[in-house]
Amino acid sequence: MNNSNTETIKVKDASWQDLFSNKNGLKATALALGVMLHATNVYLATTIMPTIIKEIGGLEYYAWNTTIFVVASVIGSVISANRLAQSGPRKAYQIGILLFSLGTILCTLAPTMYILLFGRFVQGFGGGLLFALSYAMIRLVFDKNLWSRAMALISGMWGIAAFSGPFLGGLFAENGHWRWAFGSLLIFCILIYIISTGVLPKEKNKQTIPSIPYLKLSFLGLATLAVSVASVQESVLKNVVGVFIAVLFLFFLVISEKKQGLRLLPTGAYKISSALGATYTVMALLTIATSIEIYVPYFAQIIHNYSPLESGFLTVLIAIGWTLSSITFSGYKGGIVSKIILLGSVLMFLGILGLTLISHTNSLSSNLNLALTCAFLLSIGAGIGMGWPHLLTRVFSLSPLGEEDLTSSSVTTVQLIATSFGAALAGLITNLGGIKNPGGVAGAIDASFYLYGIFALTPLGATPVLILLRKKDV
DSSP: OHHHHHHHHHHHHOOHHHHTSTTHHHHHHHHHHHHHHHHHHHHHHHHHHHHHHHHHOOGGGTTHHHHHHHHHHHHHHHTHHHHHHHHOHHHHHHHHHHHHHHHHHHHHHOSSHHHHHHHHHHHHHHHHHHHHHHHHTHHHHSOGGGHHHHHHHHHHHHHHHHHHHHHHHHHHHHTTOHHHHHHHHHHHHHHHHHHHHHHSOOOOOOSOOOOOOHHHHHHHHHHHHHHHHHHTOSOHHHHHHHHHHHHHHHHHHHHHHTSSSOOSSOTTTTOTTSHHHHHHHHHHHHHHHGGGGGTHHHHHHHHHOOOHHHHHHHTHHHHHHHHHHHHHHTTOOTTHHHHHHHHHHHHHHHHHHHHHHHHTOOSSOHHHHHHHHHHHHHHHHHHHHHHHHHHHHHHHHTOOTTOHHHHHHHHHHHHHHHHHHHHHHHHHHHHHHTTTTTOHHHHHHHHHHHHHHHHTHHHHHHHHHHHHHHHHHO
16 A cells, blocks of 8 residues: 555656656657557548548448457457567557558558458557557656656547547548548658657567467457448348357357466456456446447438538547546545446436437427537537546456456457447448438438437446446445
8 A cells, every 4th residue: 555655656746847858758759649640540530431431332331440440459459468579669669550551551542442441450450559559668668657647648649539530531521532531641650650760669578478369359350240241231130140140259259268378358357247247348338339429420411411520520529528527527436436337327328319319300400400419429428438437447446366467458458349349230230220221311310210229228238237236336
């Protein structure tokens, strides 16, 4: 306990000026820009996707752009420890940048949706490496008293990306140049490569090189792919078979995790009866609920004739609500925390339910529809933000002995896995809901109704799990 207090005092002694003094500033810039590049690309792609569909087609693969990107990000994130130990900080980071650049070039030049999807996979792989390495290298390139400042800086890049992504994407898409939106990211790639070459250390980790769980990653990727493939099938039977196959691969993943070897998640993560497993379940359900945002720009442009820039910034509202709510509620302690998390999940449910109700209402004026949409999106973000810091704290406190590092990294893994499945399920539901057939405004309206209505069940489903968690706390 005394050591912890001492570390806290040291962290407080370090100022922002210390973080940006001497070479620390360039190191912080290199790591922060890596996360910003990955995050900006997430929002940029979501913003320009409706414009891409208009030019090269592939509406039925709309959700695949997110699913494939996120699955590749999971793979890149998981193997980052291996790359860091085997190649050293500088070379590992450069590999991530080069892979991201290659994927970006493929996306920029893509003549068909299939090439674009391949580019998104390469982008996601490189971005996942950058994302994980940026956090992992904080301990390697900064003194201990600068860790919290560096962590705050890197985490804050998501807030900046929430604005830069839709702005860049919307700006280029409105002028008919969505390819330039991807291409503009190459400027940041070059800048990050130059800075990282000059300031990041080359020394390799002399400790044991972590293994890569190829089999487990394969199960995870195949499970997500099964749902994605099912989403583009016109037969309901094939849709059901695809989901069943996905569940089967997830079952194989859980079985393989019980055996000896490198794990993706810590012990107890797969048992909802355990406090840790229940916490992961809540995190996954709430994260899946936010996957509706990938279709928000499309619905806004097709149904309400919003511009790419206007529709892109609608997705930012969830991020804004999440950030502001996290700041507001992160300071609460004690028994009220469980109530805050529960209230947040209910708020998410009400927000998505509100979107469901107005999606099939024609009597609202355009201004009132916009106001309600903004309010509901903000409430979704605020709902998950209320409980997210406390869920993270709960995960860290429940860390099994000897698995502290794995537990820390597992938060990102769970979030990315949930996002990938959320995107795949969103694609399945919207395709079944008529986004392609009959398509057009009518298809978009029906698809939005089914998407929001079904996804409203995910935060609602977190309620009984949260009640179970409260009983465990007692």
